[in-house]
Amino acid sequence: MTLLRLFLLTCLIVIASYTSVTIANHGWNLLPVFLGDMAEMGWPGQFNLDFMCFLALSALWVSWRHQFSAGGLALGLIAFFGGMLFLSIYLLVHTGRARGDMKVLLLGEGRTKAG
Secondary structure (H helix, E strand, O other): OHHHHHHHHHHHHHHHHHHHHHHHHHHHHHHHHHHHHOOOOOHHHHHHHHHHHHHHHHHHHHHHOOOOHHHHHHHHHHHHHHHHHHHHHHHHHHHHHOOOOOOHHHHHHHHHHOO
C-alpha cells in the first residue's frame, strides 16, 4: 500500500504542477480545446475520447462505491471533471482509511461488512 500511496502522491504533485503552468500559459479554456480535438477526428481527439471514457469509469466507480448516494453522485461528478487531481487525493484518503485492506478500498466499507 505504501508504493501505491507514493505513486498517488507523485501523480498529485506532478499533475498539479503541470496544470498550474498550463493554466498560467493558456488560461482555463480547456473544454473548447478538448472537444475541438475530438471533433477533428484525429489522434489527439481519439486520445481525448479514450481519456474521457476513463474519467467516466472513475466517476461511475466512485459513485458506486458510495452506493449512488447524493454524496456519492457529487463525488462522481467531481471525479469526472477533476480527473487524477481528484482521484489521487480521494485514493490517498481512502487508502489510509482502508488500513491496507484492498477489499475495503475497492468496494467501500458498506459492502465489506458481514451480515
